[in-house]
Structure formats: structure tokens, C-alpha cells
Amino acid sequence: MSETSKNNINPILASVIQRRLNAVTLDMAKVLQQTSRSPVFNEAGDFVTGLFDHQTRMMEQSANIPIIGFGAQPALPYIMESFKDNLYPGDVIVHNDVYEGGNQTHDVGIYKPVFFQDELVGWTVSKGHLSDLGGATPGGYNPQHTDTWQEAIRIPGLKIVKKGKIIQDVWKMLFANTRVKIVEEDVKAMIGACNIGERGLLNIIEKYGLETFRSHLDYIIEATEKQTREIVRKWKPGTYYGESYMVSDGVDPLRKYKVAVKITIDDGKVKMDFTGTDKQAPGFTNMPPAGAKAACAIAYLMLINPGMEIASNEGLFSSLECYFPKGSILNPNFPAATIVGNQIADVLLEAIMMAFKEAVPDQVTAGWCKACPPVFSGTDPRKNEPYFDFGFMAKSGQGALKGFDGFNGIGFAGAAGCMRSQDPEMLEIKDPFFMEAYEYLPDSAGVGKYRGGYGTYVKMRIDGENNSVGTLGDGMQYEGAELPQGLFGGGRGTSNNYILHFPDGSSQKVGSKDMVFQVPQGSWLEMYSGGGGGYGSPLLRDPQKVQEEVLAGLLSIEKAMQEYGVAIDAATGHVDLEATEKLRKQMSA
Template identity: 30%
Template sequence: MTTDTIDLVSAEVIRSAMETVCFEMATYVSRTATTPILNQSNERNATILDGQGRLAALSVGIPQFMLSATLPVRFAIEFYGGELRPGDVIVANDPYHGGGHLPDFNVFAPVFADGELLLIASIQCHHGDTGGAVAGGYNTTARDIYSEGTRYPLLKIIDGGVERRDVVLTMRANNRLPGFIGDLRSQVGAAQLGAQRLTDIIELHGAATVRAAVDHSIADARNRFSREIAQWRDGTYEADVYVDSDPQGNTDIHVHVAVTVDGDRLTVDFAGSDTRPEIAAWSTFGNTRGNAIAQLASLVDSTIPKNEGFFECVDLRVPVGCCLNPTEGKPVSSGTHHPGVEVSDAIAIAMAQILPDRCSPQTYKYGSPRQMWGDHDPRTGRPFFDHGGEVNAGWVNAVKGVDGWGALAAASGNLIKASAELNETIFPHLLRGRNYVTDSGGPGQWRGACGSHFIKEARTPTYVNQYVVNQRHVHPGIAGGRSGAPDSCLLSAGTEREAVVSPVVTNHLLHTGDQLVYRFGGGGGWGDPLLRDPQAVLDDVWDEYVSVDGAREDYGVVVTGSVEAMDLALDEPATVELRSKLAGDQRPGSMRGDAA
């Protein structure tokens, strides 16, 4: 059976069934994993690939994460060849064999039909530790990959249905967290569940029909994406973005992109991006590839299946040795975030030149996850390690027609904020504050979402590692919208030990009662702020998203009264006069209060 002969109903039924299997695999991890990063925050994604390593289906999850999970599986197919057999489960986390960074463990199981490798069920999860010199998998002082943790290019953790106890022992010995093996076994179970569900689908429909359905789905995505590209104006569109600093103080990490539209094909070329050998900001090719495709996929019809068809429409050029495709051995833990997500910024800004109505950077700006640990939890007497299960709340962009909404950027996908009550049960700290920050969303015809204020109080001596970006090069607006407010972080706030994180603090000791105060930046706006409906601005002032002064200075809207007195009102004649004046002498600039 071929893509020409399979009926469309069967093809869609099988595609939908495989997406359901992905969802079930991801849910299995959330319900069986042992640490908060997985069982609360959902930092896991499931995919299905065919026997050639082509992405066939995926679940709802972190876009870049899902799209970067294919290369490790493809490497395994090439490496093992005919050695793969039913019942195998493989684990891999090596950034230089297709992965993103060491904390991301990919676990996958092959599925056979009539002795032929037909499908692969894969589940990728972020783990709280990787061994190495520093707890948590983020060594901000690392000069090479070996200081960041243990690399596992490929290991058969289950060989023909039998657990390899030697592999489990080795992996346990190279990880600090007691919950690591529990999380790993959760992944193994999810991969095995996925393999069984796919076997059931093959038995129900037949191997030839399933193979044809995968081919059809990939061809459908390729054809539909290429048709959209063909409607875009031919030309080359360039953009430059920067990261404030790498974790070691090298400033202004540069990402350059040139996107060329030529008929129904795209070339995305990152030549001109940073090549300084001394920097510590490196995104692996697999991570760069995932971020690039995730951003491009956000520009087109959302009903197009996200699979290998997208990759087939894009000629991705990432010179070896630049910050987006390092030579083997460079440290990549923080670089997976930055400059990795700046790939999305650059493509969005470039494509806004021809598709402003669809553009929104699929990105976030937090540096790298916070690690907090101590030797003694007074409630249990045991050491503890908190790897930032609260995730984040900020950087949500506006798009044409819709204000930035909610608390999590689109690039965070299915990540959720862990509950304060549960985290306080697990770790010796209290969460003293979570709230939106007024005037932090980027002004625009549609407003970027506000950033948030986050306060965590240590209840026992606690060490902190924290890396912060988005202090100078902030979240961009689109189509005349202004950028969001910057990030900032204080440790031991208000004491003589207060430390400003810029860009990194390592092993800072919070005494009992000390607070970590983090202000997450806002999302960028879309469109000219002077075109925003004055009534919408008044509503924002009522909701305390925008202040009375912010309404005047950023939107040219005159609001009288105050929230406290409950007498806010719109002064329409004064607004018309002020907007006319501002339109006459308007000049480019970032939003009021942005860092220089």
C-alpha cells in the first residue's frame, strides 16, 4: 500500500491514534515519576518515529523539545543497525549525538512488524541532575561538556525485555538525586507502553497500512507547508538578536539569521552568528533545529500535522563552530536556553517583515533554571535539592488581535507552575508572593502580558545557583509593538548580604529567613500602542496591568481618578489631543522603564 492507495479516513484514524499514544505516554510519566519537575511541572514530551527515524507524530508538549527528539533516535538506528530487537529500550542524553543538553534524557523503544523495524516510541524528559561538578546539570563555570555531567550516547537499559542491571547501576552511580532512577523507570515504562499500543495499532490495521499512513501524513505536512511558503513574497529577510551575556560574563552573544523564501522552499541560514571560542553559550545543532522548526510552524495553519514534513521544506544552514552548532566538547547546558531560544526571536523578527500578522516569538528569557539545595531539611534531617519546579511566569507575547494572555510563554508548551502548597511540603521554603507586575507588558495595539513578581523564603540554610538574562536585550515587540520589561533577581533581598544576579550567582547562601526575589519580564506588544482602543487601556488600568501614568506615557490615553478611589474614568478629549501630539513627535524606543 502507498500514499496513493491508502484511503484518507484510514490515514487520519491512524495518525490520530498515534497522537493519542503520545499523549498517553506523556501522561504515564506525569502520573508515575518521582520528582516535581515531571510529576508536577510536566517537562516531558512523547513522539513516534518511523523505521527511518522520521518524525511521524507527537503529543502536546514543549515545541522545541518535541522537535529536537528525533536526531538521537536516528543515531541509534544507524549505530545499532540490525542489532535492535523487540523488547529493547534505549536511553540517550548526549548533546553531540543529536540531543539538546545533558539533563534531557531520551528513552525509546523499537516496534517491529514481520521482523522489520516499523515504528519507534520515544519519551523525552528533563532530569534534575546529570552528575558532573555541580548539582542540577547547570554548571555555569564549565569550560567543557565533561564538567557538566555524564554523557550517555546510547545505552540499552532493557535488552530484549530484560533490564540491564549493570546499566541501571552505572546510571545510578552518576547521579546525585535519589529520585533519578524512579524517574528513569517511569520513562522506560512509558516507552514500553507506547510500543505495546503501537503494536496493537499495527495488528488492527496491518503493517502496510500503518506504513502508508505515516508516509501520507509526512507528505501531507510537506505539501501543505510548501503551499503556504509559496504564498509568501520571495526574498531574503534578515535579523540580529543578542543575549545579554553567557554565564561567565561574555556579553552580547550574537545570533544572525537570513531567511530566504524561494518559491515553495525556505533557506534558514545562521552564518554570521557568534563564533568567539571563549564564550560559554552554545546551542547544539539538534536544539537549534528544534527551535527553528517550532518558530516556523507557528507561522502557518495550525492544523498541519507537526512531523518530518516540516523539516523537508527547510534548508537549515548552521555553520559548525558558531554558537548554534558548536564543535564537540563545548559546554551546552545553559546554551540550550540561550542562545537556543534566540533562534526563535531572530526568525520571528525576520519573518515579521513579510508576515507581521502571524509573527510572535516562540521563546522565553529565563537564563537557566534555578537550583537550590541544602544539607539539612529540619523536617526530615535529610539533604534536599529543588530544581525550580515552579517554572516561570512571564514573556507572553501579544499577537495581532489578542493581548498576551496567561502566565506561560508559548515556548513553554505544556509546562505548568507547580503548586505552592505542594512545593512547600516537599522543600524547606515558603512562597511569599506571586503576582503580576504593573506596566511590565510591552505596549502595543495589543498588549504583551505582564511579567510576575516571585518571592521565595528559605526556612533553612540554602545554597542557590541562578543565571539571569533579559536584562538588556529584552523580549521583542512585533509590528511596532514595544518590548516587554526586563528581568531582575535579588538574593538575600533587603539584608547586608543582598546580591544582584547579573548575569550569574553561584553557591550563594540564603540564611534562614532570607528571600529570593525574582521579577520575570513581560511579553512584547504587537502594533503601534497609539492605535490601542482607549477603552481597552482603561480596562487595563482597572485590572492594574497598566498604571495611570503608564496609560498616558505608553498609550497616550488620559485616565482620571485612581483604582484606590474606584473612580477611574477616560478623558476622551484629552486623549485625542495627547495622541495627536505623540504621533507627531513619536520616535523608536523601548517601553518606559526598560533597561538601556
């Protein structure tokens, strides 16, 4: 920004514009959530809405699902290049190609250019997970898939609306490649959200003028960058190393893949170098670079924004540089399958936090239990129609951090706690399921002065026909997954354990990246989701908090004594303070 422009900046007006941009993205999100048909959108909130300028810089975005949100921008330069001489007011472009900036084939972006007085001034974007986009398997999740064409129809950028009118032949072709009718309706809702965003953005520009708007936007982005760099400059400079492991690639359930990161902190800048990460997998567990960078952004945001308010724009991550070696599981060679790549965010988050623990020990979180949401497909006999859905209710626990216990049943780290669970009754209405149990899992939290979050226990009956049950996560016990790491004396968390019970009395363990076909009607799925790691010595935990969790049924008396050194009377539920002090002294010695 020139000195002349800086002299004309009104900081109060800049704050007003930033708030209005944020309000527009929230309006977009509300419209999308309330008009969409899929529970993936209207219950789980698996989408994001955002505004980008004519240079593809992020102006603002809603904080729904970060792994999608921070994965929305990378596709824009490809779209701009493809349509640079063919963009008009009212156009709408759909995109999902992971080899041209997408983060997952089923995380589909709707991009609408915004014009003011015939000049391109920005883009409105809505991006979310669509239930089905063709491919060999409903929903796209199948560990037998080895290339991107098997997972979904590949859309490197396709104009579906031109000058405000649907291009009928293109529209029909696109939705002929989905098995689920609500996908078309969800895309209409996404377009509607972009229309709301366009209207809101133009209202701001019309009120303040394009020149004033752009100069103040530059100021807002520069201020966010300055704020971020000032935080990073307080971190201990140096180079740090962390690693974590993904277990199972869908082909070999016992194979481990290392995610290694070397982090360098220097003068307000952070570089994350993932050299040393294992090579790409033969199955569907590779992560496109757009998704990997989004996962890094999530971890970074957790560290720079602990309770502070920072605007969500391009300046937020200008101090962060990421490198993902070509041919690795974080940057696979074309045409590798990638649909479970989002779930590797859990692994990246743990590796990054383990690297940062020396530089910013007061802000890092212990390991989260890696999430493992199930996926279901089949025929609903009540409607004689196909169904497809996720089991977002299978929620693992967050790792603890200094001063705070981990959240219970928070689930996928890539969603940063923003992905909601389906309402059990609504799930039963929509799909052929019966929910018998949905509760916290006792003794699942990693111990510590601040304990990890508890996992969950879910038991559900599958009443559909021709059912398939799959999983797309990590941290499964019988595959030998490493337990979530604790920090500074905190204990490790626990792992996941999923079991299918069939009507004939037999049962089968389900892997973390598995697909079980022809599951009989009336089968039961039990899901034990693990808890996060603890922070600090468990012998320093407040005995009153230990007692409260014992009385709530979350913690057993045995674990309270063995791990926390807290003696609780089984009859009264009261803490024996004298016995506790004696026991803790013995354990410390």
C-alpha cells in the same frame, strides 16, 4: 510513494490512523506525567513523548515541551547505527550525548525499538529533563563548567534493558551517577510510557496490516508536507535578515553574543542560515545543533500554524532547512559545555521573527522577554536529604502579535507556552521554601495596539541548608540586556531583575547565568520577570482595554496617559473620552 500505492490509499483511513497515532502519544504523555516522581515532569511537564518509524521519521508526538520534542529525533540515527545488529524486542536504550544528536545533557531520551513479526517497525520515545546526572555540580548548572564532562555523565547510547530484562550492572552504574533518588524512578516512568506507546503502535499495525499501515503513513507525511508548502508559497519570496543578542556567557556577565539569521523564502521552501552568529562561548551557554534546529522549528510552527490544525510528523518541517556554522554558539566544537543551550531558544526566536516581519507581518510575534528560571540545590533540614529544583514560577511575558495581546507570565519561548508553573503549596511540601508573593508585575508589558504579555513578581524564602542559587536564562537588567523588540510601532518590553536578600540585611543582584554558593538559611529571593514587546501603535489601542488594566492594577494611570494617550480619572477610574481624543491628537502630531 508509487502510483500503485497511491491508488490503494483510503484518505479516511489515513485520517483515522493519524488520529490514532496522536492518541497513542497522548496516552504515553499521560502515563509519564501521572507515574513520575519529579515535579519537573508531573507539574511542569518538561518532557515529550513520540513515535518514529523504522526509518527514524517522526510519525507523531505529544505537544508538551517543543525544545525537547523537536530535539528527540536527531539522536535516533546515531542509536540505529550503534545498535543495528544488536536490537531485540524488549530492548530499551538511554541517550543524552549532545555530540551525537542530543539537545541537552539533562534532557535524557528513552528509546525503545518496536518489532512486528520479528521486523523493526518503529520506535517509541520519551524524553525529559532529569534532575541530576552526576557532574561536578548538583543539577549540572554551573557557569564555571567549561566542558561537557563537568556537566553530567555522557551517554552516547546505552542499553539498559535487553529483551525485557534490566541489565543490572549497567542499571546500577547509571544510577550510581546521580545524587537524587527520584531520577531512577522517573526513568522507570519513562520506560513505562514507551511500553504504552509500543502496545498502542502494535495495535494499529495488527488491525490494518503492516503494508497498509506503511503506505498510509507515507500518505500522511506527504499530505502534511504538501499542506505546509502551500502555506509557505503564500509568503513573500525573498531574503530577509534578523538578529538578537544573548548577554553573559557565565564567565563574562557583560559580554554580548549575536545570533544572526538570513532567511530565504523560495517556492515553498525556507532556508535559515545562521552564518554571522558569534563563535562559541567559553562557558556553558553554547547550543547543540539539535537544540538549535528545535528552536527554529518552534518559530517556524508559530508562523505556519496560526490557529490551523496540522499533523505533527516528519512532513511538518520538510520544507525547512537550517545551517549552523561549526564553532559557533549554535554548533560548538567538542567538548564545549552546553547545558544552558536550551535557553538560547529565546534569542533565536526573536532573531527569526525580526527576519520574518516583512515576509509575514500578520503572523510574527514581537520579542518575548527572555526567560530566566532559577535553580536551587542544598539540603532539606526537614528530611536531612539533598534537594534540587527549578523555579518555573518565574515567568516572563510573550510578545504581542496582530489581533492578540501577548500572554501574561508564559515564560520560556522554547516551551512555546506549554511549560506549567509548580503549584506553590506543592513546592513548599517538596522543598524547603516559603512562597510570600506570586503575582503579575504591573507596568511590565510593552505597549501597543496589542500589548505584550505581563511578567511576574515572585518572592520566596529559602529555608534549606548549604544552599546554592543559580540562574540559566537571559534578559537581565543590570547586565545590559536589550529589551524585547516591539513591532510596527509597538513599544519594547521590559527586562528581568533578580535580587537575593540575606539574613544580615545585605543583598546581591543575581545575573542571568549565575551561581551563588552557600546562600544562608532564611535568605529571600525576589524575582521581577519582564514583559514582552507590543505590536502596532499604542495610540490605536482600545481605551476600554486600557481602563480595564488600570482597574485591575496591571497598568498605572501615569503609563496609561504617557504611553497610550488615555486620560483616566484617578477618583472614578473612568476614561475621559474627550481628554483622551485631544491627548492622542497631540501625541500623534
